[in-house]
Amino acid sequence: MLFIISIILLILNSINGINYRPVVLMHGVTASASDMNELAGWIRQSFEGIYVVAIEIGNGFEDSFLFPMNKQVELFCQSILSDSKLKQGFNMVGVSQGSLIVRGAVQRCSLPVYNLITLVGIHQGVFGIPSLQFLPAPFRELISKYAYEEPVQNALSVAGYWRDPYHLDEYYKKSHFLPDINNEGKTINETYRSNMLKLNSFVMTYSDKDEVVSPRKSSWFLGYKPNSLDVEIWNQSRQFTDDLIGLRTLSEQGKLYQFTCHTKHQDAQHTPDKDFIFKNILPFFNNTL
Numbered sequence: 001m002l003f004i005i006s007i008i009l010l011i012l013n014s015i016n017g018i019n020y021r022p023v024v025l026m027h028g029v030t031a032s033a034s035d036m037n038e039l040a041g042w043i044r045q046s047f048e049g050i051y052v053v054a055i056e057i058g059n060g061f062e063d064s065f066l067f068p069m070n071k072q073v074e075l076f077c078q079s080i081l082s083d084s085k086l087k088q089g090f091n092m093v094g095v096s097q098g099s100l101i102v103r104g105a106v107q108r109c110s111l112p113v114y115n116l117i118t119l120v121g122i123h124q125g126v127f128g129i130p131s132l133q134f135l136p137a138p139f140r141e142l143i144s145k146y147a148y149e150e151p152v153q154n155a156l157s158v159a160g161y162w163r164d165p166y167h168l169d170e171y172y173k174k175s176h177f178l179p180d181i182n183n184e185g186k187t188i189n190e191t192y193r194s195n196m197l198k199l200n201s202f203v204m205t206y207s208d209k210d211e212v213v214s215p216r217k218s219s220w221f222l223g224y225k226p227n228s229l230d231v232e233i234w235n236q237s238r239q240f241t242d243d244l245i246g247l248r249t250l251s252e253q254g255k256l257y258q259f260t261c262h263t264k265h266q267d268a269q270h271t272p273d274k275d276f277i278f279k280n281i282l283p284f285f286n287n288t289l
């Protein structure tokens with residue numbers, strides 16, 4: 001019966017020319033576009049005729065950590081803006097480091113994004129050795145000891161979102177990336193906020209089994225409190241109270257979605273999390289141009 005209904009829906013869709021919004025996917029650090037194949041397949045199988053594209057920046061695997069974040073966001077925007085199929089608007093997913101690339105791109109490049117979805121994101125940065133385990137060993141020490149030195153900021157993506165709660169002054173002053181897109185500096189960039197407020201929804205997913213992101217709730221935009229390893233409380237965080245990039249407004253408008261999944265970091269968009277993705281994430285692609 002279900003099979004027959006889905007056939008009928010497919011036929012009706014093609015008669016009516018259903019035109020699903022395209023979907024853009026951005027992978028995480030030390031990964032490449034092929035890491036998004038499984039998720040892309042689920043989306044294509046669920047929405048007949050949908051255009052899904054996984055973006056690659058540079059060579060993928062190495063450049064995902066050897067290009068600083070500002071450069072990655074810039075190259076990402078160039079790729080999107082040169083794809084004529086995306087001009088009318090699209091939905092977008094960023095995984096892990098990809099969460100910051102996609103959000104940075106919305107804020108800086110005013111991309112026509114409808115639903116912005118982040119999986120095991122790192123919105124309030126990372127700090128601590130677990131979050132460096134995926135990097136080749138020689139780079140771990142560079143980050144943990146010298147993250148805010150100019151050459152390291154210029155060389156490694158992770159330095160751009162290393163948020164050391166014991167050196168927040170340095171983070172605000174010297175980090176090239178995260179304090180800027182999070183509007184934590186002295187001057188607020190109103191464009192960043194107004195671009196976030198154009199979204200139909202902003203989705204943040206954290207995993208309570210994440211063994212990489214520290215603090216885990218960075219995926220929900222919570223970082224460590226100053227000089228401690230206690231995690232911020234959502235409605236007491238400055239991001240929320242001062243509505244720095246519009247999250248409080250989005251939440252008041254019912255456009256902010258927070259989900260919890262239960263997978264290891266690397267599994268967030270893969271088979272171990274298939275049921276979660278189908279139930280909670282795929283509905284955000286069920287919209288047309």
Ligand SMILES: *[C@@H]1O[C@H](CO)[C@@H](O)[C@H](O)[C@H]1NC(C)=O
Nearest residue numbers: 107108109187189190191192
């Ligand atoms: C705000 O961001 C936009 C987009 O990146 C940029 O063009 C503009 O110069 C920024 N404004 C300020 C005050 O930094």
Ligand SMILES: *[C@@H]1O[C@H](CO)[C@@H](O)[C@H](O)[C@H]1NC(C)=O
Nearest residue numbers: 233234235236237240241248
């Ligand atoms: C923060 O959230 C708690 C728990 O939901 C609630 O009791 C409290 O009133 C909230 N505070 C503000 C300032 O919104």
